[in-house]
Amino acid sequence: MSNEETTVVHLMRHGEVHNPDGVLYGRRSGYHLSELGRKMADRVAEHLADRDVRHVVASPLERAQETAEPVARAHGLQVATDGRLIEAANVFEGKAFGVGDGALRKPANWKHLTNPFRPSWGEPYLEQVVRMMGAIGAARDAARGHEAVAVSHQLPIWVVRSFAERRRLWHDPRRRQCTLASLTSFTYRGDVLVSVGYSEPARDLVPPHLLAGAKRRKGQSQGVGA
Numbered sequence: 001m002s003n004e005e006t007t008v009v010h011l012m013r014h015g016e017v018h019n020p021d022g023v024l025y026g027r028r029s030g031y032h033l034s035e036l037g038r039k040m041a042d043r044v045a046e047h048l049a050d051r052d053v054r055h056v057v058a059s060p061l062e063r064a065q066e067t068a069e070p071v072a073r074a075h076g077l078q079v080a081t082d083g084r085l086i087e088a089a090n091v092f093e094g095k096a097f098g099v100g101d102g103a104l105r106k107p108a109n110w111k112h113l114t115n116p117f118r119p120s121w122g123e124p125y126l127e128q129v130v131r132m133m134g135a136i137g138a139a140r141d142a143a144r145g146h147e148a149v150a151v152s153h154q155l156p157i158w159v160v161r162s163f164a165e166r167r168r169l170w171h172d173p174r175r176r177q178c179t180l181a182s183l184t185s186f187t188y189r190g191d192v193l194v195s196v197g198y199s200e201p202a203r204d205l206v207p208p209h210l211l212a213g214a215k216r217r218k219g220q221s222q223g224v225g226a
Contacts, residue, residue, distance in 0.1 A: 004190050005145035009136050010048070011160070011184040012151045014059075014067040015040035015202070016210075026093030027086060033066045040181035040202040045070035047201035048149065053077070055142040057135070058151035059085040067181070068151040080142075084135035085152040088159075090122040125159050125169035132160035140188055154178045164196050177212045179203065 015037030017025065025031040033041065048071055057080040058068035068079045132152070139148040158176040161184050162169055178184065181202040187195045200206070 007140050007144055007188045008147040009139045009143070009186045009188070010147065010149045011136070011157045011186065012044060012067065012071070012149055013154055013157055013178055013180060013182050013184075014061075014063040014151055015181045016207075017063050022096050024090060024093055024096075026088075026090045027061065028093060029062065032062050036205060037063070037180070038066070040205050041067040041070050043202040043205060044181050044183070045074045049074045052146045053143075053149055054146040055139055055148040056080065056151075057082050057085065057139055057142075057148065059083075059087065059153060061087060061153075064151040064153070068149065071149050071151075082135045082138060082150070084131040084138075085150055085156070087153040088123040088128055088155045128156045128159045129163045129169070132156050133163075136160070136186055140186075140191075157184050161196060161198075164193060175212065179211055180206050 014033070016034045017031050017037060018034040019025060019031060044067075053071070053075045054077075056068050056072040056075070056077050058064040060081050060083055064085065065079060065081070072079045135150060135152075139150045142148060154176060155173075158171070158178045159169055161178075162171065164186065177198060179200055182198065182200045185197040185199070186193055187197070203211075
């Protein structure tokens with residue numbers, strides 16, 4: 001087996017989640033794909049149907065597993081689970097967190113907002129990078145010379161991409177290029193990362209206010225950490 005084989009690991013963000021209360025669900029169980037989210041997952045499965053996918057793995061959370069299922073099914077595979085692909089921990093988990101809801105203006109929350117560079121309100125960015133790089137490496141090894149799909153969540157995907165592209169890890173969440181059901185593709189030659197690509201196979205299904213850089217009205221969720 002050549003050490004120069006090309007392997008692609010597609011980091012896929014899950015589809016839209018049924019979340020009528022606008023809760024920052026984080027690592028909580030019980031949050032499933034909406035009907036639109038299932039259509040997004042199916043769209044990406046169609047997009048990848050002719051690709052040489054040999055391994056499909058997902059975060060243990062329901063929304064990620066459900067997103068991975070049609071991709072795996074299209075290739076006759078079972079969905080593997082890797083806990084390192086899980087959502088980032090966040091102290092605001094379980095709270096409504098839409099634009100204008102006042103959550104960040106409440107004095108009780110200020111102690112969590114002291115350090116945006118780490119960040120102080122959740123799992124450190126560097127820890128996310130370490131676990132995500134481990135998960136990507138495992139997916140690469142499972143699909144040597146072929147392609148793998150690893151379904152994860154917006155913040156971990158964006159942070160590990162920023163690391164790979166040598167950008168700072170702290171950032172404006174509204175500027176993340178990681179929309180619902182998007183693919184952030186790491187291409188390796190042997191064990192060396194040679195490129196990072198990005199695509200949105202289900203872009204036309206994504207609500208406009210959830211696209212990267214979109215302005216949101218009061219009460220609309222930013223999808224932070226989704």
